[in-house]
Amino acid sequence: MLKVLDHLEEWLIAFLMAAATSIIFVAVMQRYAAGVPFLYDYVGHLNFSWAQELCIIMFVWMAKFGAAYGVRTGIHVGVDVLINRLEDRMRGKFIVFGLLAGALFTGTVATLGGHFVWENGAHYAFFNALGIAGDELFEGPITADLEWPTWIVYSAIPLGSALMCFRFLQVCVGFIRTGELPHHDHGHVEGLEEDTTDPQRAAQDINWFEMEDGLHPKDLAHHKGEGGDPSLDGRIDTPKEPTPDDWEGGDASAKVTEESRK
Amino acid sequence: MNASIIFGLLLILMLTGMPISISLGLTVLTFLFTMTQVPVESVALKLFTGIEKFEIMAIPFFILAGNFLTHGGVARRMINFASAMVGHWHGGLALAGVLACALFAAVSGSSPATVVAIGSIILPAMVKQGFPRSFGAGVITTSGALGILIPPSLVMVMYAVATNTSVGALFMAGVIPGLVLAFLLGLTTWAIAKKNNYPRLPKASAAERMRTFREAIWGLLLIVIVIGGIYTGVFTPTEAAAMSAVYAFIIAVFVYKDMPLRGVPKILLSSASMSAMLLYIITNAVLFSFVLANENIPQAIADWIVGMDFGAVAFLLVVNVLLLAAGNFMEPSSIVLIMAPILFPVAMKLGIDPVHFGILMVVNMEVGMCHPPVGLNLYVASGITKMGITELTVAVMPWLLTMVGFLIAVSYWPGLSIWLPKTLGVM
Numbered sequence A: 001m002l003k004v005l006d007h008l009e010e011w012l013i014a015f016l017m018a019a020a021t022s023i024i025f026v027a028v029m030q031r032y033a034a035g036v037p038f039l040y041d042y043v044g045h046l047n048f049s050w051a052q053e054l055c056i057i058m059f060v061w062m063a064k065f066g067a068a069y070g071v072r073t074g075i076h077v078g079v080d081v082l083i084n085r086l087e088d089r090m091r092g093k094f095i096v097f098g099l100l101a102g103a104l105f106t107g108t109v110a111t112l113g114g115h116f117v118w119e120n121g122a123h124y125a126f127f128n129a130l131g132i133a134g135d136e137l138f139e140g141p142i143t144a145d146l147e148w149p150t151w152i153v154y155s156a157i158p159l160g161s162a163l164m165c166f167r168f169l170q171v172c173v174g175f176i177r178t179g180e181l182p183h184h185d186h187g188h189v190e191g192l193e194e195d196t197t198d199p200q201r202a203a204q205d206i207n208w209f210e211m212e213d214g215l216h217p218k219d220l221a222h223h224k225g226e227g228g229d230p231s232l233d234g235r236i237d238t239p240k241e242p243t244p245d246d247w248e249g250g251d252a253s254a255k256v257t258e259e260s261r262k
Numbered sequence B: 001m002n003a004s005i006i007f008g009l010l011l012i013l014m015l016t017g018m019p020i021s022i023s024l025g026l027t028v029l030t031f032l033f034t035m036t037q038v039p040v041e042s043v044a045l046k047l048f049t050g051i052e053k054f055e056i057m058a059i060p061f062f063i064l065a066g067n068f069l070t071h072g073g074v075a076r077r078m079i080n081f082a083s084a085m086v087g088h089w090h091g092g093l094a095l096a097g098v099l100a101c102a103l104f105a106a107v108s109g110s111s112p113a114t115v116v117a118i119g120s121i122i123l124p125a126m127v128k129q130g131f132p133r134s135f136g137a138g139v140i141t142t143s144g145a146l147g148i149l150i151p152p153s154l155v156m157v158m159y160a161v162a163t164n165t166s167v168g169a170l171f172m173a174g175v176i177p178g179l180v181l182a183f184l185l186g187l188t189t190w191a192i193a194k195k196n197n198y199p200r201l202p203k204a205s206a207a208e209r210m211r212t213f214r215e216a217i218w219g220l221l222l223i224v225i226v227i228g229g230i231y232t233g234v235f236t237p238t239e240a241a242a243m244s245a246v247y248a249f250i251i252a253v254f255v256y257k258d259m260p261l262r263g264v265p266k267i268l269l270s271s272a273s274m275s276a277m278l279l280y281i282i283t284n285a286v287l288f289s290f291v292l293a294n295e296n297i298p299q300a301i302a303d304w305i306v307g308m309d310f311g312a313v314a315f316l317l318v319v320n321v322l323l324l325a326a327g328n329f330m331e332p333s334s335i336v337l338i339m340a341p342i343l344f345p346v347a348m349k350l351g352i353d354p355v356h357f358g359i360l361m362v363v364n365m366e367v368g369m370c371h372p373p374v375g376l377n378l379y380v381a382s383g384i385t386k387m388g389i390t391e392l393t394v395a396v397m398p399w400l401l402t403m404v405g406f407l408i409a410v411s412y413w414p415g416l417s418i419w420l421p422k423t424l425g426v427m
Helices: A002-033 A037-043 A051-073 A088-130 A150-154 A156-178 A244-248 A252-261 B002-015 B020-035 B041-049 B055-071 B074-086 B092-105 B111-129 B133-148 B154-163 B167-196 B206-232 B237-255 B261-294 B297-307 B312-326 B332-349 B354-369 B376-385 B389-412 B414-424
Strands: none
Touching: A002 A037, A002 A051, A002 B055, A002 B237, A002 B261, A051 A156, A051 B055, A051 B261, A088 A150, A088 A156, A088 B020, A088 B041, A150 A156, A150 B041, A156 B041, B002 B020, B002 B261, B002 B297, B020 B041, B020 B261, B041 B261, B055 B074, B055 B111, B055 B154, B055 B237, B055 B261, B074 B092, B074 B111, B074 B206, B074 B237, B092 B111, B092 B133, B092 B167, B092 B206, B111 B133, B111 B354, B111 B376, B133 B154, B133 B167, B133 B354, B133 B376, B133 B389, B154 B167, B154 B261, B154 B332, B154 B354, B167 B206, B167 B237, B167 B354, B167 B389, B167 B414, B206 B237, B237 B261, B261 B297, B261 B332, B297 B332, B312 B332, B312 B354, B312 B389, B332 B354, B354 B376, B354 B389, B354 B414, B376 B389, B389 B414
């Protein structure tokens, strides 16, 4: 069940990214093609004035659900200078506090947003559909170009925030149980799975917000006893000799962690 | 009073290590629930409308384009072209690395992306040729920072969003400082390499240069599309970003064929999650600056500073110190989004050009990316070279000092940044 949700989330944001890009591309192409007399007959009658609005809506949806995905994968950046110097127990408490604060904020926003959406048309729409609409209900505004009801568009806020709240709680429970945070990259660079042929490409697939970059708290499972270290970033200060393997890509451990994360 | 409560709360929440976006949001909510009459429901709406601007949408597009370029073999061909052009001078591959970083920066909007794209290819090659590892890492870490100065640039889009400055004007303003900085970094590289007698490449023949140029041309054309398109008004910056994403996809998959089609979903997903993270910070930062503006805090700070009779010179010095200090704790997007709305009104009152001020912030962010404790470039380079952060910090020093010198020039010589956009008539 959770796996289905995970995949749905991934597919949704990847699809929104691709769709928004294609829409803007097509709209720009159409604008210039319509200026060419020979092509005008084919594309001149098309109207793409809604493209910008749709693109914005898609990206807002992507932002809300992507933020939830980001909680699950642990890429939201923070300030870790203070808490990474605390000893394990204290750090654990702060991490739990941070996760619960995230849940609190997103939960509040989900409630507020839900209320807002309900008052601005969802109430009317549902009751209308059920045939029990009263006269006093507010039908709600519609968007400028697409003329969609705004409550549908704005429901990204309650839905996305609720999902994000759930993710924060999920990560929090996971952390209390195992001491692990969904923060990957423990010292290596992840490779595209199909990239065993190209020696260079494996090193390129870095999402730099996933690295040990001084922007995320260290969890307890992988960094036991590292807190309280007065030296800066004690964890990465051990220079490692590059083995030939590091340059060759196809790092086997990359796939193991990739698998175990799923 | 309100100001100190807001900033104090934000600072405390951030220090607990929670995501910056969440601490911004919680600060706003706490303040709204307890101290003002602003209807809380407007907050929920603001969360949607806060990023309902077409300019902001350039960010996901540029991230997507950058990811396609990184995986699509564009970087490799740019490096080949750069080595054929400058590889025979002192510094050889390292100098080619600086040039390749500058070229890649002109198609990508992010610094760490530039370090990844160029560094993961050129650093192993440099080690193989006999350069010390620290030399190569130093060059690429700092040259990669050109990514946000040479247009397109994500940080400039963030600044434009936070201050309502024109993205096009900022992009044009970044061109000359970017080229100057690239030259200075190259000069530093050349001088160090000459002193230590590092290996050089054999001089490439004209035919060889032509061949590498022809191979790299698909990537180089993107510079024309983005900068030329925005300048001539063919595209808005956001449209240019979308075009470059599609273009990058086509050359990666169909022209260079370096990326299999089945790798595309993964790139879409990672671009989407990175953009979503940045957009989420933007949303909450917009909320935060909405509350600040509602309480008239930026105006109060501006009046206070102007009342102190600092003058522009001292103010810019303070701004530089403040931003460099902030660079120790946060990543650039958050700094720009939080600081720009506060500092911008002061700068305006002191008669500083908005575009010049933007470039100054961007250069500050560049320096911040190259030194610890928080320096994305440094961590990316560490991931590629497997060098420790302390070791890398020492390694980047010569170039970092060059950058600081350049920062002073940018701060006090507005002409360097605003001459080109003025001449082109985009501002």
